Amino acid sequence: MKILFLGDIIGKGGRKAVSRYLPGLQQHFQPDFTIANGENSAGGFGLTRSVYSEMKFHHIDIITSGNHIWDKKEVMGMFQDFHDILRPANYPPGVPGSGCGIFTSEQSTQTIAVLNLIGRTFMGGSYDCPFRTADALLESLPSEIKTIFVDFHAEATSEKLAMLHYLAGRVSAIVGTHTHIQTADERIFKGTAYLTDAGMCGSFHSIIGMSEASIMPRFLQGMPTKLEVQTSDTALMGVFIETDEQGKAIHIERIASIEQRHQP
Amino acid sequence: MKILFLGDIIGKGGRKAVSRYLPGLQQHFQPDFTIANGENSAGGFGLTRSVYSEMKFHHIDIITSGNHIWDKKEVMGMFQDFHDILRPANYPPGVPGSGCGIFTSEQSTQTIAVLNLIGRTFMGGSYDCPFRTADALLESLPSEIKTIFVDFHAEATSEKLAMLHYLAGRVSAIVGTHTHIQTADERIFKGTAYLTDAGMCGSFHSIIGMSEASIMPRFLQGMPTKLEVQTSDTALMGVFIETDEQGKAIHIERIASIEQRHQP
Amino acid sequence: MKILFLGDIIGKGGRKAVSRYLPGLQQHFQPDFTIANGENSAGGFGLTRSVYSEMKFHHIDIITSGNHIWDKKEVMGMFQDFHDILRPANYPPGVPGSGCGIFTSEQSTQTIAVLNLIGRTFMGGSYDCPFRTADALLESLPSEIKTIFVDFHAEATSEKLAMLHYLAGRVSAIVGTHTHIQTADERIFKGTAYLTDAGMCGSFHSIIGMSEASIMPRFLQGMPTKLEVQTSDTALMGVFIETDEQGKAIHIERIASIEQRHQP
Amino acid sequence: MKILFLGDIIGKGGRKAVSRYLPGLQQHFQPDFTIANGENSAGGFGLTRSVYSEMKFHHIDIITSGNHIWDKKEVMGMFQDFHDILRPANYPPGVPGSGCGIFTSEQSTQTIAVLNLIGRTFMGGSYDCPFRTADALLESLPSEIKTIFVDFHAEATSEKLAMLHYLAGRVSAIVGTHTHIQTADERIFKGTAYLTDAGMCGSFHSIIGMSEASIMPRFLQGMPTKLEVQTSDTALMGVFIETDEQGKAIHIERIASIEQRHQP
Numbered sequence A, B, C, D: 001m002k003i004l005f006l007g008d009i010i011g012k013g014g015r016k017a018v019s020r021y022l023p024g025l026q027q028h029f030q031p032d033f034t035i036a037n038g039e040n041s042a043g044g045f046g047l048t049r050s051v052y053s054e055m056k057f058h059h060i061d062i063i064t065s066g067n068h069i070w071d072k073k074e075v076m077g078m079f080q081d082f083h084d085i086l087r088p089a090n091y092p093p094g095v096p097g098s099g100c101g102i103f104t105s106e107q108s109t110q111t112i113a114v115l116n117l118i119g120r121t122f123m124g125g126s127y128d129c130p131f132r133t134a135d136a137l138l139e140s141l142p143s144e145i146k147t148i149f150v151d152f153h154a155e156a157t158s159e160k161l162a163m164l165h166y167l168a169g170r171v172s173a174i175v176g177t178h179t180h181i182q183t184a185d186e187r188i189f190k191g192t193a194y195l196t197d198a199g200m201c202g203s204f205h206s207i208i209g210m211s212e213a214s215i216m217p218r219f220l221q222g223m224p225t226k227l228e229v230q231t232s233d234t235a236l237m238g239v240f241i242e243t244d245e246q247g248k249a250i251h252i253e254r255i256a257s258i259e260q261r262h263q264p
């Protein structure tokens, strides 16, 4: 099975990158599933119906997310209407939405399980254990599901690698999100494809997708600021993964379509 | 000028990687300076005289560091004896050691200034502002110094990119350390070469250089553990940077010498 | 000199408590200065001109603050117009407002210096060292100023006590704010009156001034919420301090005017 | 039922305070149960068999704890031998020890359930939800148990008050520990006695039980230090609670036996 995954889409800058680069990538990789993290897709914070439609127009099959998924209140009603939107599974019981889904490809007859988890180190929230949540969800999957993709939305590199070592051999792929910067440590370990962070879709010459002007007072003056999405240039980052019929990863390849990497 | 920089060297696993891969890299790149972050080089925590000697034997010219530099008490006396060991410059006044040095190459007649800074987001310490510290140090450098290399030891991707935008055009290179995972976002921006994190030297199939067994109880059971360096396989990560005569970056290239990236 | 200090005033609930209890306390204690922390006085977040007027109507002479002072944008222009509003002094240079002021009593001819500082442990911001900022400000005060009052806005009990030990004998009083819960550890140590936290003015049977309904989802479900001030009952907490002519503390007394402490 | 609870006992300084003040308090209050938080009782970090014996000698019936309970490895074997040592119940399954016990008084025929919980805000660990853990444990208690005492070991005042509002009417008392500073907000709310923090047993003129010399470099220089227990003066802090036959709290009274509160 072929899976194309895109890191956090950051507002309009990110959506521009998707519309510019995704069609060509889908053409090139012929993925059975295109998955993207959409927690920042609407104005940099959260997800709306209109942005959801835009993502579906671009043949994004499944939308994962993270801590920012709640930022637009509209999302509360969307989970019921659209089962292809996930939020991290280790939110406590009773939280709207689901963190795990089984999907059948429109392009093929392939079936995939997608798990969305959130880390706890430096994440500040009140989340359940992502490791035991993963155990329970894997247990609950029908045995005929062979390919399992995990988006682990977390800050600390140690927690992300811990998840790899914990789930290695039990899932097809674990890809990190949340830091918005792509890491270069892609690997296959005991049948599991892994990348600490997929990066983001948005302006490359920004501060994790946001404008320099809107972020710098936080660091220089200790003052709260309203973050503004930067749209000056476009970049799409993600990862392409291929699995065998048993769901074992056989290929992992980072993707970085960057309008202009160097701006000397 | 040619600069070879290695990410955090993690104990014996990291030193094995250095002895295995560094000679070949130095042969290949012919750097004027080899710089390495040594905060974890002795047993995973801190730096000792014996490890320092080992690093000098391998022609590491300058050793930068971070929050773990204090872990072996022996280091306190070393700063006076060895001016090629730096600790982050934005430790408060009165802290032993220095965070900035000017060095002349033994291999050539080139001169470089090296700045070591530490971030504050998710870092927990009581550090001075790294941005204003950088301003003051840059101000203090003799104008004939053209090439300035910054090791910014920090956790948050946003803070590291903020430093790039703050210092762009004023320094030759900013390379991040501390997360132990190499990022894939190398770039030249307004004459400054940049990489969010250089990664580490140590076991690739570990949890940021440490053994799975020693880290997992922290995540699974919430219990403190003694971390143990993993030595099962070797990897060296870093970056090669070239500057012109004005100190402007003209080339940046990630380095990852990995014994076995995939362990299917 | 007699100083009456009130902990963080929390929105309408806090202002009700002030109007209900403060006149009687001023009558009773006859303070030369009434000082209050106003960072939460407008809707629970920040300070406005209208709330400022209300506080002046109640003869609050000086308003200190903390991390929430920026929450209403209106405050930016207020610092210039009203020199009796302070924000923590260890915000970096260039931040609007001042963290230290010298005030002469309208009620008497007494003069006091008030310092406002913010802690860094668990506070998440980019603040300068509160200890060295205190050193510099104390150095800058005219020697005829004998009475110096410090509002140290901080979370960690260790950092607050560290400030006591650092400044003991150099200032008249250090009173903590920010946790909204009054501590019972008032003392005089080397001439300095000290209380880890003054508490707050607001609803006692709330969650630090906010409604149970608005806070609980943060803890139970890990979801962001909009906090709502609770106004169901009123309580005023603070501290009364008396100094001798040399500025040495000779008396400290906690104040807690609580409409109904027990709600069985 | 009469319950005497002591806040975190800090090493030798704390044990001196216990031996000096506890006998008189037990004489005075005639408690059915004396409970103390022992997480710092051995050298400031953890608990040993010898310290345990000392606490039993002083008729401490039940020992609760917190994040520091693991600091002396010896404790691992003690949970099996001594069922009157608790660690927070919301450590993940599989962690040694128990966080809930039912105890019968040696002094009377009274029976009490004691719950130990740990908070997550600013606590950094990987703990399960303390609220749902409390639900599950309360559910599991035999209905004939009327008196339920909770030691909630947590940093944030908001999380502690959230626990009060969550458990009000379902338990007899909730007393916070961990900050080492006693708060002054004791109350009875819907039948539940509550105090945000009981404080500590140890040197009052210290920094949360530790010496100024051993803590200050952390704040002033950002450097790690080895903390040393201070023993210069003694203070015992805690709380006395009385419940009716239905387990409803009818009285709460703070206790602070301080050798010398003011040290002018």
Ligand SMILES: [Fe+2]
Pocket: A008, A039, A040, A066, A068, A178, A179, A180
């Ligand atoms: Fe994101």
Ligand SMILES: [Fe+2]
Pocket: A039, A066, A067, A068, A153, A178
């Ligand atoms: Fe995120």
Ligand SMILES: [Fe+2]
Pocket: B008, B039, B040, B066, B068, B178, B179, B180
């Ligand atoms: Fe490191």
Ligand SMILES: [Fe+2]
Pocket: B039, B066, B067, B068, B153, B178
């Ligand atoms: Fe580090």
Ligand SMILES: [Fe+2]
Pocket: C008, C039, C040, C066, C068, C178, C179, C180
């Ligand atoms: Fe406040």
Ligand SMILES: [Fe+2]
Pocket: C039, C066, C067, C068, C153, C178
């Ligand atoms: Fe505050």
Ligand SMILES: [Fe+2]
Pocket: D008, D039, D040, D066, D068, D178, D179, D180
């Ligand atoms: Fe403690």
Ligand SMILES: [Fe+2]
Pocket: D039, D066, D067, D068, D153, D178
């Ligand atoms: Fe603790």
